[in-house]
Amino acid sequence: MSHPDDLLVDIAALVESEHSSRMSLTVVVPGAVITGRLAPEAMWKERVAEVLRDSADLGHFAAAFTAADDSGAAPEDGNRPTHLHFHVARILQGSFGIPDTGGMYRVALRDVSAWTVGDIGYSDQ
Secondary structure, eight states: OOSOOHHHHHHHHHHHHHTOOOOEEEEEETTEEEEEEEOOHHHHHHHHHHHHHTOTTTGGGGGGGSOTTOOOOOOOTTSOOOEEEEEEEEEEETTEEEEEEEEEEEEEGGGOOEEEESOOOOOOO
């Protein structure tokens, strides 16, 4: 999508303003279907930074996710969200979800071509 769906942008803004990580969503982006729960950007960045800090090889990249430019404040009308921040998310590939335990994905709203509320279940049986 060259212009993000306004309803989806509103959902992302609500996730930010309510600091909620309970909203389940499934999106179609070029090359993937991603399903999982949305998180506010500040919460998502904090979690990614924690994971990176725990890595001996990647710890120095954590600083990119803890930059002072993120106030954690909800977006205002002129500052609408531009990305969805998924946690406990999986890329659906056939009957499998990758990774099994869920991952952290940042998706540009303009790249979402279709979406639905809810987390799509899958089975490897």
